[in-house]
Amino acid sequence: MNHAISRRTAIATLGALGVAGAGTVLAQGSATRPVTVRLGYQKSSTLIAVLKVQGTLEKQLAPLNAMLSWHEFTSGLPLLEALNLDNLDISADVADTVPVFAQAAGADLTFVAQEAPSPAAQAIVVREDSSIRSVADLKGKKIGFAKAAGVHYLLIAALDKAGLSFKDIEPAYLTPADGRAAFEKGAIDAWVVWDPFLSAAQRQPGQSKVRVLADGTGIASYQRYYLAGSKFAKARPDVLRVVYAQLEKTGQWVKQNPKEAAVLLAPVWGLDAATIEQVNSRRSYAVRPVVAEGLAEQQRIANAFFAEKLLPRKIDALNVALFKPGA
Known part of the structure; x- marks a missing residue:
């Protein structure tokens, strides 16, 4: 491709x-x-x-x-x-x-x-009940993210740190809105996203609770x-x-x-003020x-x-x- x-x-x-x-x-x-x-x-x-x-x-x-x-x-x-x-x-x-x-x-x-x-303002997330416990576990998994966005590099850098390459995963190029929908439905195994979409997924009720696998700290400064x-x-x-x-x-x-x-x-x-405070605390x-x-x-x-x-x-x-x- x-x-x-x-x-x-x-x-x-x-x-x-x-x-x-x-x-x-x-x-x-x-x-x-x-x-x-x-x-x-x-x-x-x-x-x-x-x-x-x-x-x-x-x-x-x-x-x-x-x-x-x-x-x-x-x-x-x-x-x-x-x-x-x-x-x-x-x-x-x-x-x-x-x-x-x-x-x-x-x-x-x-x-x-x-x-x-603002490295913590973007992250790789999985559903709380996912069997994926580390970035290394992403091998062979379908991962959603926006093409060319900061999260695209975060994913590449995180995979490299874990001894994997981009070829080891199945990319799904999705806008944040489409990524959230796919994540909720279980159509993707992991999602890489940035704030305010990240905080919204963490704080707003949805079908699946979110667990952060890795953010940009020490990987991508964003x-x-x-x-x-x-x-x-x-x-x-x-x-x-x-x-x-x-x-x-x-x-x-x-x-x-x-x-x-x-x-x-x-x-x-379209978010509550508490969620936005979290967003703004992560951005410089x-x-x-x-x-x-x-x-x-x-x-x-x-x-x-x-x-x-x-x-x-x-x-x-x-x-x-x-x-x-x-x-």
Whole structure:
């Protein structure tokens, strides 16, 4: 089976999501020209969700004559594909694995910001009554997870640590919602998922109780990245500076006000506040600039995917554009 990204599939996914294809017309020195900034995000994009509810970004971008349009995606891969196809300008946080796939596909993207590691915010889980007691027991088992997500690398790294390879398991590429359904029905033996879906499965009543087999601690640090199309990054660094500053500020607010943040996010995520507090306790939300020295794990991720023939070619993780928020 060819596990590498299908560009045709990704584009078809975008069409199904109804993302507008009209590119934003920008030019150097156009900072005062009216512009609509197309921002893509996922349900797990916590800081962007807070900013969206509060209307903060719209207020901060108004003096730059910039308006926001919001586009929700079910996973990070089609989100970055939309960014590369100039159907979006900015991407909310995606797992550290997703830019690796995008880079291998030739995407021209700029790294805007990075969230510090949150290894416990993703895990391999089994049903409480499962006979699977260790990662080594996953040999020959059917495992559900989202392709190219952070959990994809977590699974590869955990298998490697246990002396197994990706070929030793049966992968089932599933969105978090489909993965939860398959897990509940017993259609998969294990499920690899990230927060808030992980905490929801652990805390919300379901047919099966969840037992964590392994999280990312000591295996996969799980750093999330914010990106922009390089064309947009070069044309509107003023917009990116505002976005960066608000992400940094919001990350600090969420950690300093866990109960208030949970109440705010509850109706957005459709989860109870206690579950959201658990989610937010596992995420660092420490927004920082992306520097070359901080991309070492990106190379390890890329090498692991290439070794398993999941990437079409080798990549240099350092061969990317980095936004400097203080410039």
